[in-house]
Amino acid sequence: MVEALYKLFGGEGQFLYLLAIVASILAIVLPLLIGVAFAVYFDRKIWAAVQMRRGPNVVGPFGLLQSFADGLKLFLKETIIPAGANKAIFLMAPMITFVVALLSWAVIPFEAHMAIADINVGILYLLAISSLGVYGIIMSGWASNSRYAFLGGLRSAAQMVSYEVSIGFVLVCVLMHVGSLNMTDIVNSQSGAIWHWNFIPFFPVFIIFFISALAETNRPPFDLPEAEAELVAGYQVEYSSMAFALFFLGEYANILLMSTVMSILFFGGWNAPLPGLEFVPGFIWLLLKTAFFFWLFAMVKAFVPRYRYDQLMRLGWKVFLPLSLFLVVFYAAVMVYGGFLPTHG
Amino acid sequence: MINLADMAFYLFAFITVASGFLVISARNPVHSVLWLILAFFSAAGLFVLMGAEFLAMLLVIVYVGAVAVLFLFVVMMLDINFTEFKQGALQYLPMGGLIGLILLAELVTLGSAWAFGDVVGQNITAPIPAASDVHNTQALGQLLYTHYIFIFQTAGLILLVAMIGAIVLTHRQRPGVKRQSIADQAARRPEDAYKLVDVKVGSGVALPTKKG
Numbered sequence: 001m002v003e004a005l006y007k008l009f010g011g012e013g014q015f016l017y018l019l020a021i022v023a024s025i026l027a028i029v030l031p032l033l034i035g036v037a038f039a040v041y042f043d044r045k046i047w048a049a050v051q052m053r054r055g056p057n058v059v060g061p062f063g064l065l066q067s068f069a070d071g072l073k074l075f076l077k078e079t080i081i082p083a084g085a086n087k088a089i090f091l092m093a094p095m096i097t098f099v100v101a102l103l104s105w106a107v108i109p110f111e112a113h114m115a116i117a118d119i120n121v122g123i124l125y126l127l128a129i130s131s132l133g134v135y136g137i138i139m140s141g142w143a144s145n146s147r148y149a150f151l152g153g154l155r156s157a158a159q160m161v162s163y164e165v166s167i168g169f170v171l172v173c174v175l176m177h178v179g180s181l182n183m184t185d186i187v188n189s190q191s192g193a194i195w196h197w198n199f200i201p202f203f204p205v206f207i208i209f210f211i212s213a214l215a216e217t218n219r220p221p222f223d224l225p226e227a228e229a230e231l232v233a234g235y236q237v238e239y240s241s242m243a244f245a246l247f248f249l250g251e252y253a254n255i256l257l258m259s260t261v262m263s264i265l266f267f268g269g270w271n272a273p274l275p276g277l278e279f280v281p282g283f284i285w286l287l288l289k290t291a292f293f294f295w296l297f298a299m300v301k302a303f304v305p306r307y308r309y310d311q312l313m314r315l316g317w318k319v320f321l322p323l324s325l326f327l328v329v330f331y332a333a334v335m336v337y338g339g340f341l342p343t344h345g
Numbered sequence: 346m347i348n349l350a351d352m353a354f355y356l357f358a359f360i361t362v363a364s365g366f367l368v369i370s371a372r373n374p375v376h377s378v379l380w381l382i383l384a385f386f387s388a389a390g391l392f393v394l395m396g397a398e399f400l401a402m403l404l405v406i407v408y409v410g411a412v413a414v415l416f417l418f419v420v421m422m423l424d425i426n427f428t429e430f431k432q433g434a435l436q437y438l439p440m441g442g443l444i445g446l447i448l449l450a451e452l453v454t455l456g457s458a459w460a461f462g463d464v465v466g467q468n469i470t471a472p473i474p475a476a477s478d479v480h481n482t483q484a485l486g487q488l489l490y491t492h493y494i495f496i497f498q499t500a501g502l503i504l505l506v507a508m509i510g511a512i513v514l515t516h517r518q519r520p521g522v523k524r525q526s527i528a529d530q531a532a533r534r535p536e537d538a539y540k541l542v543d544v545k546v547g548s549g550v551a552l553p554t555k556k557g
Contacts, residue, residue, distance in 0.1 A: 014349055089379070120480050124402035128389075131410025135382070138414070142375060142421050154418070161414055181482060310525055 001027075001114050024116050028105055036252045037067035043252075043298045050302035077241040082145060085238065089143035094239065094246035097136030101250035104129045104257050109184045111270045111282040122183035123171055126261065127164070130216065133254065134160045137235050140247075144238040152234020155224050155309065162316035163215040169324035170209040173331045174198060174265050179342025187269030189342075194273040199266040205331075206266045208324055210296070213258040215316065217251065219297055221304040222312055259293035260286065350394060357390040374420045382413045399482040 006020040041056060041064060048055025056063035081087055107122040109115040119125060134157050141153015175181060177198070178189045190197045199206050215222040224234075236247055263269060267289050270282030307315070335341050364383040371377045385408045392401035479487075489497045544550045 018349075086373075086375075089375075119398065121398045121402050121482060124399070124406065128402045128405035128410065131406055134410070134414055138417060138421075139379070150421075154421075157414055157418065161411060164410065311527070314527060 001116055004113065021116070025106075028116065029102055032102070032105060032253060032256070033249065035256060036249055037071065038064075039252050039256055039294060040067045040070075040248075042294070043301070046295065046298040047302050050299070071245060074241055074245040079241040079243055080238075082238050084145035086143040086145065089139050090238075091243065093136050093140035093143060094243045094250070095136075096139065097133065097250035098246040098253075100129055100132045100136060101253035101257070103132075105253075107183055108257070108260055108264070109187060109269065110286055112184065112188075114283065115183065118182065118184055120180070120182045123175065123181045123186070127168060127171065130254075130257075131160075131164055133250075136247075136250065140239070141235040144235070146238055148232050148237045149235050152237070156218060156235060159218070159222065159224065159312060159316070160216055162313060163212045163320070166208055166316065166320040166324045167212045167216060169321075169328050170205050170212070171265075172328050173202060173205045173324075176328075176332055176335060177201070177340070177342065183264060187264055187271065190268040191271055192268075193271070193275050194268070197266065197268040197271070202266060202331075205324070205327055206262075208320055208327075209262065209265070210293075212316075212320065213262065214297070214300060215312070217254045217258055217297075219255065220301040221307050223306065224309050224312060255297055256290065256294065259290045259297065262293050263289035354391070354394050357387045357394065360384075360387040361391065375417070378413065378416045378420050381416070382409055385409050385413065397481055399480075399485060 001024045002017075002020050005023050006017055009016050009020060044066070045055040045063075056066035059065045059069045081090060104126055106116045107119060107125050109118065115122075117125075137160075138153045138157040141149045141151075141156070144150070174186070178186050180186065180189075214220075218224075236244060239247060263286055269289075270286045272278050272280060272282075272285055361384050364380040364387065367380040368377050368384060371380055385404060389401040389404045389409075392398070392404060542550050
């Protein structure tokens with residue numbers, strides 16, 4: 001993507017190359033942020049529909065501009081810093097959450113040759129960056145100097161670290177099949193219609209990944225870090241104005257990221273589901289798949305009651321960890337003895 | 346014009362050294378851990394510049410994503426007055442400097458005298474592909490899981506034994522702890538928990554004496 005833009009500029013030199021990088025970053029971040037605004041709107045609409053309410057319907061046609069109005073309102077509010085807070089870390093925490101949520105998108109291929117960085121450790125990069133997301137939360141919890149925030153931060157950190165383990169094993173299963181850590185290779189290995197996609201052989205793994213993704217993004221039924229009934233709002237309790245908005249944007253950007261990663265790993269990325277539908281551009285297919293998974297996330301939020309914290313930890317360590325470990329061994333055995341190993345590498 | 350890679354190197358190197366210094370000089374222990382995390386992270390950047398992208402990602406996943414989170418947990422939970430703790434830290438400076446110098450000298454001697462022994466050529470069983478042919482992920486995988494699988498597995502087993510040992514040594518059975526029994530909770534039905542009673546007007550209702 002960067003190379004294509006660089007060629008488009010028609011010049012030579014490092015400055016133009018840097019400009020091409022910045023341009024391609026903007027080309028992903030701006031649509032992403034607008035996408036986040038609409039994702040929030042759809043989340044609320046779906047939730048409302050399940051509960052037979054109307055949801056946001058005042059600002060703009062069908063309430064479509066509600067998120068922008070909310071954003072504007074937050075922008076105009078005062079940033080309150082608690083007297084006992086550690087000011088620097090308190091302000092840095094939401095920025096880290098937001099930046100980390102955007103960083104992961106660098107390796108997401110929207111179509112063939114449409115990623116900012118098509119690096120050959122793409123999946124590891126995703127894992128590395130998503131493990132950084134903990135810091136925004138744990139720092140905000142500590143720096144707020146409040147019991148609620150601290151408890152929320154600790155809960156969230158433990159939760160995210162626990163579920164990263166099973167996500168790691170899920171990725172190992174898929175990577176054994178693909179034989180590469182590159183995101184584009186992962187999609188290319190499933191090229192073709194729906195029966196070529198990874199979710200058919202890897203269905204149990206996909207279920208584990210979906211549930212772990214819910215926990216990793218602090219979504220209901222695993223939203224204990226912010227459990228409003230007990231912790232008020234957890235680590236966000238002291239935040240107002242844009243600092244809060246950054247947390248909010250980061251959270252939804254992460255949910256969209258997880259939906260996209262699921263489409264890439266298990267649902268063929270930009271591939272069309274049926275032969276004959278290839279005339280639709282690939283990134284539209286990816287967008288549709290992402291929207292489908294976001295819809296699933298929203299439905300889970302509407303349907304499922306919140307877990308108790310000890311149940312959450314038990315599910316992560318005593319159910320998913322042994323299960324995913326077993327699945328790694330199982331798939332490895334099937335691949336070795338069934339002759340399904342990837343040919344290259 | 347300056348090369349971008351060079352600029353990135355000096356940036357990462359400066360951040361690594363500066364944050365390493367701040368780890369020991371920061372007053373607040375939580376700040377120390379956060380500087381340590383920054384040091385890890387920029388060291389990962391240096392790995393990327395060397396072309397060791399797999400090691401870089403592992404450094405971030407393992408150290409930044411897991412080990413440093415535990416550090417941060419512990420430091421945040423402990424309420425130790427570290428300023429008091431650090432009062433006389435300066436008197437150890439000469440000793441620390443000396444140890445640092447010795448380590449540096451050892452590294453320099455090791456690096457400058459690096460050579461393959463005579464036996465290495467005979468021990469190679471498989472041809473080593475050129476560096477441009479394999480990614481370093483593949484190269485590491487071949488080394489660890491193909492050529493040295495038994496040594497690698499043994500190392501893993503030793504770590505497992507150490508982990509189990511640490512748990513066994515610190516684990517105590519405390520009396521009087523109420524535990525959750527998930528099987529009981531999941532097996533509980535509405536019929537076990539409550540009973541609907543039709544109360545006739547004018548007559549009271551007695552609590553059931555036994556369960557159910």
